[in-house]
Every structure is written in C-alpha cells, then in structure tokens.
Amino acid sequence: MNQGIALFLGALRHGEFESLLDRGIPCGALIDSNTKLHLPDLARFQVVEKFDFLRPEAELLGVLKEIQAKCGIRCMMNVIEHYVGAFARLAPQLGLCGISQRSAQICLDKHAMRQRFVQRIGPNVTGRFREVQTEKQLRDFAAEVGFPLVLKPTNLSASLFISMNHTLDALLASYQRMVAEVPRYYKQAAQKDKTFAVQVEEFMAGSNHSIDCWVDAEGRVASTPVVDVLTGADVGIDDFHHFARITPSRLSREERAEAARLAEAGVEALEVSTSIGHVEFIQTPCGPKLLEIGARPGGNRTRILAMTYGIDQAYACYQILCGETPVARPQKEQPSAIVTPFPRQQGTLRSFCNLDRIRSLPTFLYHEVRGRVGQTVGLSKDGYKAPLYIELTGDTWDEVRRDVDCIASWTDLIVVD
Template sequence: MNVHTRNKVLFFIGAGAEMVPGIRWACEMGLTVVAADMNPNAIGFQYADHAEVVSVKDVERTVEAAKRYHHEIGVDGVMTLACDVPLTVAAVADALGLPGLSVAAAQVAQDKLLMKHRLAEKGVPIPKFKEANSYEDAVAACCDIGFPVVIKPIDNSGARGISLVENESALSQAFNWAKKNCFQKETFLVEEYLTGPQISTESLVYDGKIYTTGFADRNYELNHLFAPFFIEDGHTIPSELRAEDQAEIIKVVEKALPALGIDFGVGKGDLVLTPQGPKVLEFAARLSGGRFSTDTVPLATGVHLVKAMIKLSIGETIDPADLEPKYNRGAAQRYFFPKPGRVTSVNGINKANRPEWVNRVEIYVKPEDVIKQVTNHVERAGYVITSGETRAEAVERAEWARSQIDIQTSSV
C-alpha cells in the first residue's frame, strides 16, 4: 500500500529544531507522528500529533513510552534525525518488532571506543588509538602514539570534550576537559591526529546495497581561532576532491558500514583524506545533523534521504532511483562566531534572507544572552545556508549572507 494512503504511526525520537523537517515531512506523508523529547517546550511538538515528554537518552523510559503508544494506537515505525541516540532507537524497534538496526550494532555506534575496535578488527583504515581510564593511561597512550594526539570522551557528540594535545604539558588540561564532558562513562579515546581534508558522508543501507547520497567537504578554515578545540564552520557541496579520491573514500565507507553492523538505515561518516589514503574518524548510525540531510544535500543533489528513511522505518519500499542524484549544484553552510560577551544587538537578518538563493538563516542568540568562547558545535551562534549553480557560487553567497548579519556584544 502507498505510504500516502495509509495512516501509519511513526514514533519520532527527538523534537528539537533540527528534527522539525522530519516530523513535518512524516505528517505530510500521511503519517500520525508521536514525538518524544525531554523538553516540554520542544518546537517539534507543535507539528506532531502526539507529544511525549521523556529523556530520549533514557532507553528504558523511552521504550516504556513507545510500548504505551503501541498498545493505544499502534506504532509502525521508529526513527530519529540529528539526535545521537542509536541505542534508544534500536531498543524501541526491538521491543515493538519494528524495522531497525540491531541493538548490538547500536551499542557499537554509541561508543567511540567499541567502534574503533570493531573497525580495526575488520581492517578499516583508522587513526592509531588507545583507551584511557585515567590520566596515567592517557600519558602512556601519548607515549605509544606520539604527539600530537586528540583526546575525547567515548560517549558524547557535537565535538564536546574533544581537543588537540600537541605536547605533554597540554595533556592535563585536555584530559580534564574530556573528563568534564563525559556522559556516562569516564573512559577516553586517545588517537593519532590526522592531517588532510575532512569529509562528511551520508549513506543509506537498503536491500543489501549501500547508497552514499551525501558527500561534503567539512570547512575548518577558521579552526585556528578555536585551538585546541575542533570547530567546523559548516560544509560545502560538491566536494573539491578529485573523483579518484572521492571513489576511494566511498570504498572505505562501504567497508566500514558492514564492519559496524550497520545493515539498516543511515550511516553518517566523518573521514580524513590523509597522505596515506582515507581514514575513518567515526560513524553515526543516524541521519545527520547540521542541516546536511534536511537541507544541503537535497539542495545540491535533489536526494531527500530523510523522506526515504521515513518510508524505510515504517516498512515501506523505496525506489532506488530516488537515491540517485538528480543534478549537481552547489550548497554551502557557514556559521556565526560573535565575540564572547553579552549580546547587545542582532541586525541584518531580513536583508540576509532576501535573496531566493539564501535557503535558511537561523540565529540562536538574542539581546541579553551571554556568549562564551566556543568549545564545541552546540555553542555556535547560528548559520546560513545558500545554494548556487556551482560550489563557488554557493560559497560566495554564504559569505555574503553571513556578512549581512551583525551580532554585537559587550563585556560581561
């Protein structure tokens, strides 16, 4: 039966701003949407048919809520978007007998250390790494790997707690920063620092085949301003890399996904093209955040992976032709990094939004908000997304749109 003519129920995990496109599209496709989020004022609740206030990081309580809805109205599918809770999604699918990733694969996807071990076991190229459970472990790991290294907590996301360690004198501060940003486990990953262009990929695994529909250059041109932290200033499509290099990266992606047991749904990859070839930093078993799957990939290629994932989640078939690029245009995202302090004014949004090729402008701050020095991706102040016939045109337009918005701050 066509998805548009049957009122199936989708349990959508997460209802923040980045989840809104998925919730809205599911409703437009004729589904009844139950959205779950710990924030009672989550914006996604405005678009869903039912709102469930629950921490989606609490696997047991989220499963209980899903079971209740399953008993009351029936639940036909579960998914998330831009929310790094693969274990919650898999546990709901498993408990209700719905299509989904296995719980075992989700456990690996949620733990950076388990992920690295699994990739290494399967011969997927990755940076050298060591586990650290104490400062002494971290010192030993650095001695084994050699500086510079990157240290990170194993169970957080959004670049929280990650920093570059160039020498032993910087290790103590980096270790304490990672420790402060642990979610549940005080276990850390110390890994070799890789040099080279960074790439984001997004692939859908369907009917035994891997479709890599998203491929973007991550923009770290401003990273020197945030050292020792790693702060991405958006991404750009299409990639500047040679076709041969892109093909090699996709080969690594197609080796990594089955190695991690990602045999259903989406795998979002972060890779580096090193002088020795592509290497995997990590994979997420979910649709991407940062407006990659919802905005820039559809703008640049015409592929709507979120809509495909909605269908897959409720057991509908997908036309493989829908996963093939329709065109090759440019799309760019750039972020705002105001001077730290108290926001006194935000001007220029309407002007920046005027051209039709400015596809989205979001500013997260308002007067009286206090802006801290950025240490992770959650702390960025907003972004613009633009499109163009070419990559260069999209980038030029993004820089123009960003330049029109002025966020003034004063010292606190």
C-alpha cells in the same frame, strides 16, 4: 502497507521531516522535555507529546505504547545521536524495525568503533588511538605517537569537548578539564546513563568530509554524495565544530569513489543495518581515513542533500524503517551550504549584530536564530552548540563559497560578554 504515523523520537530539526508530510505520510513526535535543540514548527504533526527522558525507560515505553494504540506507528525515526541507544532498545519492543542494539552500542563508543575498523578493514584505515584512564597513559601515548594529539570523550557527538593539543602541558590540561566537566554535562544534558571515558588520537591532517550511507534490513548499502566540511580550525578558530557543510564536493571523482568504498566498508564493519550510517572521514595525502560513524542521519545532511541534489533522505530513512530498499539517485546539482557560526569565546549571548547582512548575501536562502539572549554560549570544545543556522544556495560553487567566507569574516556576528 500497514497504517500509522512516522514517530520521531526525542527531538528533530528543520529539514528532517517536511518531505514526509509533503508525501502525505502522517507524522508525530515524542519530544524529550530536556532537549536544548531548537525545535521546528510541528503544527502539521498528528500527535506531539513531551516526556522527560530522564524517567525510567519502562515509563517511556509505556507512553510509546499509548501512542501506538491511539495512532498506530508505522515506524519510529531517530535523527539525534543522543537517542540512538534508546531507539535501538525500544523499537523491537514495539514490533518495529531498527538498528540492532549490538550495532548501536558499537556506534556509540568511539573506542569500540575504532577497534572494529582496525579488526575488520585494516590497521591503516584510521589514525592511531587509545582509551586512557590516567595521565600516565596520556604521557605514554604522546611519547609513542607525538603531537599534535586529539582528545575526546568516547560517547559524545557534534565535536563536544574535543580538543587539539600541541604540547604535553596542553594535553594534560585538556584531560583535567574533561574529567571535571564532561560528567557534569551528562547530567545537565539528560544523559545520566552514559559512562565517562576518554580517547586520545593521532591527529590526521587533511580535509574533513562525510557520506551518509543508506543500509537496508539485509545490509545492502547505498552511498549518498560526499559533503565537504569546514571546521572551526579551517576558519581560524581553535575548535573542531562544523562551521559549514558545502556541496558538491571538491574532491576528484576518483577520491569520491574511494571514499564511498571506505564508507560502505565502515558501516559493514560495524554491522549497521536498517539504518542510515553517518560516516565522517579525513581526506589525507595517503587517501581517506575513517574518523567515526553515527547510527543516524548526519546533522544537516538531510537538508543539504535535498538542497543540492534533490535527494529525499528523510523518505529514504522512512523506507528503510518500513523494510524497503531506497535508491540514492541525484535529481539535480545546485551548489549549496549550511553554515552554523559559533561565538569566538564563551560568554553570555547578548545579541546578533546586523543580521540583515546575512539576508543580503547573494546566495542567502534561509536562517534560524537558535540561541536565546541571556543564555551561555561558546565553542563545541567547551560543550556548546551553534546559536545560528544559515542556508545558502547559488548557481555556482564559487558564489556559495564566497558567501561562506564572508560569514566567517564577521567576527562580530554573535555578541557575547
């Protein structure tokens, strides 16, 4: 095996790299100086450098080549949606394996992605959708499909700026707000290369779930276990943010098998290879329907798969990028959850109220405060991310779920004004 580090590009989070270090794999990171993510302790990394990813990509490539000359790069790893495009463009210029630019671009465009689902799998595999550029197009789609309707940018993740709309007035107001705010968000979030576009979608009623698929260089797919997701709407908040991820899934064995088949068909439709495909789907009364697929591991999925099943997804990603074919084999089953509470309203973060009650929960394992007092926080539909991160694990699913519900009931946990 060639020597060199596993170099993380842009940013990374707790739970996405530790197992590599434990296996003796040297790691490094080139951190985007613009990232707003809460970065973990990287003291064990061989190299940690910062670079302004708003600079020309040729300069970024130059820095990567300097790291490659100094340390050697065994593979380059990306765990963040924002860096998928740069990763796909840069990896081949460094002689490294990675997802193709063609597949990456489809995964970054929700409209192109939905079109592929319909073309390659069938018309009923997802909800009805349309890219819109005018209010008239919105009105026409609403007249054809009816309410409720979901409105979203075609190229953002983490439920940012996604809204549920029950009336035409609400739909038009959401569209106007998106036109005003999303381009500004691109600029603030160092995503100046993105083109603003909006998609309106039929709302698919059902429960939210995800599967991370491991796809090797030959396109062979291995599915990891289903992760159940509670959204803000599931805990009484008008927002699509992911409030909690809970495992093992409560879907039946037959439903899980059907979902895995659909997830694998989805990544194949998008021609994903040499990558992990993060597949989100809705379990409807008519079966699973594809929502979207990301060309990277799901947020918090690497950690929860390790907590519940002993599955090392970080190492699987490393193997894929080194030209190997990993096997998804659960080693245990311990009910777990990762909870990321959001404030109920937008405002200035003042404090967290009585964090000791989190630590006193029967299934409490770990938590991180990711928000900073004085910063503006809010819901994902307004462009914000969770200021708090909590891990739970217990002997039974019911114990874990009780503590998830307990956290959901603490409406005073995040204090804003």
